[in-house]
Amino acid sequence: MTFYEELEPDKPGMLYEKMADHLARRIKRGDLPPDTRLPAERRLAQEYGVSLGTARHATELLRSKGLVITVPCKGTYVAGVGRSSEPSAARSTLLAFRP
Amino acid sequence: MTFYEELEPDKPGMLYEKMADHLARRIKRGDLPPDTRLPAERRLAQEYGVSLGTARHATELLRSKGLVITVPCKGTYVAGVGRSSEPSAARSTLLAFRP
Amino acid sequence: MTFYEELEPDKPGMLYEKMADHLARRIKRGDLPPDTRLPAERRLAQEYGVSLGTARHATELLRSKGLVITVPCKGTYVAGVGRSSEPSAARSTLLAFRP
Amino acid sequence: MTFYEELEPDKPGMLYEKMADHLARRIKRGDLPPDTRLPAERRLAQEYGVSLGTARHATELLRSKGLVITVPCKGTYVAGVGRSSEPSAARSTLLAFRP
DNA sequence: GTGGTCTAGACCACA
DNA sequence: GTGGTCTAGACCACG
Numbered sequence: 001m002t003f004y005e006e007l008e009p010d011k012p013g014m015l016y017e018k019m020a021d022h023l024a025r026r027i028k029r030g031d032l033p034p035d036t037r038l039p040a041e042r043r044l045a046q047e048y049g050v051s052l053g054t055a056r057h058a059t060e061l062l063r064s065k066g067l068v069i070t071v072p073c074k075g076t077y078v079a080g081v082g083r084s085s086e087p088s089a090a091r092s093t094l095l096a097f098r099p
Numbered sequence: 100m101t102f103y104e105e106l107e108p109d110k111p112g113m114l115y116e117k118m119a120d121h122l123a124r125r126i127k128r129g130d131l132p133p134d135t136r137l138p139a140e141r142r143l144a145q146e147y148g149v150s151l152g153t154a155r156h157a158t159e160l161l162r163s164k165g166l167v168i169t170v171p172c173k174g175t176y177v178a179g180v181g182r183s184s185e186p187s188a189a190r191s192t193l194l195a196f197r198p
Numbered sequence: 199m200t201f202y203e204e205l206e207p208d209k210p211g212m213l214y215e216k217m218a219d220h221l222a223r224r225i226k227r228g229d230l231p232p233d234t235r236l237p238a239e240r241r242l243a244q245e246y247g248v249s250l251g252t253a254r255h256a257t258e259l260l261r262s263k264g265l266v267i268t269v270p271c272k273g274t275y276v277a278g279v280g281r282s283s284e285p286s287a288a289r290s291t292l293l294a295f296r297p
Numbered sequence: 298m299t300f301y302e303e304l305e306p307d308k309p310g311m312l313y314e315k316m317a318d319h320l321a322r323r324i325k326r327g328d329l330p331p332d333t334r335l336p337a338e339r340r341l342a343q344e345y346g347v348s349l350g351t352a353r354h355a356t357e358l359l360r361s362k363g364l365v366i367t368v369p370c371k372g373t374y375v376a377g378v379g380r381s382s383e384p385s386a387a388r389s390t391l392l393a394f395r396p
Numbered sequence: 397g398t399g400g401t402c403t404a405g406a407c408c409a410c411a
Numbered sequence: 412g413t414g415g416t417c418t419a420g421a422c423c424a425c426g
Contacts (some may be wrong), residue, residue, distance in 0.1 A: 035109040040408060056410085071111040072270065073408055073415035080110070113416070139398060150418045155399085169371065172398050172425040208332040209377070210368040212401070237412060249403045255416085271410040271413050337423060353425085370400040370423055 004049035016057035019048050023058065027067055027078055036070065037075040103148035115156035116166065118147050126166055126177055136174040139165065202247035214255035217246050221256065225265055225276055235273040236266065301346035313354035322356065324364055324375055335365065358364040373393050 007018045026032050032053040038059070039047060045055035059076055060067045106117045125131050137158070138146065144154035158175050161167045169175040205216045224230045236257070239247065243253035257274050260266045268274040304315045323329050335356070336344060342352035356373055359365045369375040 037109065037408095041410090042408090059409095069111045070409070071113075072410075072418095074111065074113065075408060077109070077111045094154070115416080141398085141407060153417060156416090158399095169399070171400065172419085206332070208334065208374070210366045210374045211370065212368075212371065240413085250405085252402060254400090257414095268414070270415065275412060291399080338425090339423090356424095367424070369425075371402095372423060 002047055007050075015050055016054045016061065019050060019054065019058040020061040022048075023062060024065070024067055025093065027062075032078050034080045038078065040075070048058045057065050101146050106147060107125075114149055115153045115168045118143075118149060118153065118157040119160040121147075122161060122167055123164070131177050133177050135177045136163065136198075137177065139174065200245050205246060205248075207247075214252045214259065216240075217248060217252065217256040218259040221248075221260060222263070222265055230276050231277050232278050235275045238273065261269055261289070299344055304345065304347075312347060313351045313358065316347060316351065316355040317358040319345075320359060321362070321364055324359075329375050331375050331377045335375065336373070382387045 003022060007015065009015060009018075011018075023032070024039075032038065038044065041055045041059060042052060044059070045052045048055065052062060059068065059070065063070055064075075067079055068076050069079050102121060105121055108114060108117075110117075110194065122131070122137070131137065137143065140154045140158060141151060143158070144151045147154065147157075158167065158169065162169055162175075166178055167175050168178050201220060204220055205213065206231075207213060207216075209216075221230070221236070226287045230236065236242065238259065239253045239257060240250060242257070257266065261268055261274075265277055266274050266284065267277050300319060303319060306312060306315075308315075320329070320335075325329065329335070335341065338352050338356060339349060341356070342349045345352065356365065356367065360367055360373075364376055365373050366376050
């Protein structure tokens, strides 16, 4: 539980939100550079000392903010710096998903 | 690993798909002309720094898109350009395969 | 290995195909009714005494023949009988997968 | 070279024919039962102390006599006892070969 | 020395 | 605990 205390779990506010904020800070600080794969959600849950559901909720939040991109069955990646509407890999991947 | 970095393996997306896209670009660019034999799948796997299974998945994708024709036990060839009734080397070999 | 002997693994022919044929027979015979979920691929691999890759190849074949529908991270289901616009459980789940 | 002397290589007649005859005898004697996979052609060549080409010629002969069935990329099998025009596995395998 | 088949594992997001 | 991706090997017929 390396990051648990940094979440200040006794303070008001949703745990998953504080976790997402913490991750966002690590990303913006450059601690997690672009195109890095985040630890797996199970791993993240362990690192933060929270449940898997909470961890998934946190990454979901980061995804909705465009800070990370998650690829099914591959992993969750820190979003690249450039333009975000890149239609290349992700798009064609999805097509391959439905034959 | 000559092409490894061009695959950007840390970015999101399927490895086999990025590899297929890269090969497709080389074909369309004329870098790999029609009726050329691609490097062997084992060789391709080495060049791209991926496993054999991933390389096979990539050529399978190109085959399904009609960009290459593969002759069992012979090799994989860049598909002819326009007309499909061209009895190129690859094609006639293919016919000889089913007695 | 309940079905291992029915695959006749010593006879000529591809293992994954014999496995797919066996499953297809079970489906057509009504042994596996429409909208039933197949055993998981790992389970299937154990039942048939083959590797996971071979089992996946077999279900892939059934999918390409339209005999089954597979929903990522959910399971593989026996396809509905006649009309294709039936919003069975599997189908609606599938639609929910692409937001 | 276990079988080399049994081929009587100094006598007249083609080596591959004598090798095929020898194998045919082993099959009919029940030494190689139906649906057994023969040793690989390279292995066969070693066992008989002949070149790979000769061994391939021998199995080719057996194939033309219907004594064995060979499946590309799988192996060569002693033909089954029952009806020989079984259209099942072999046929569908070939279809899967040309998508 | 090519493509095709098969094994025996691993890790991942998703439910 | 599901299907999807990926690895690192093996053996085969065929050219």
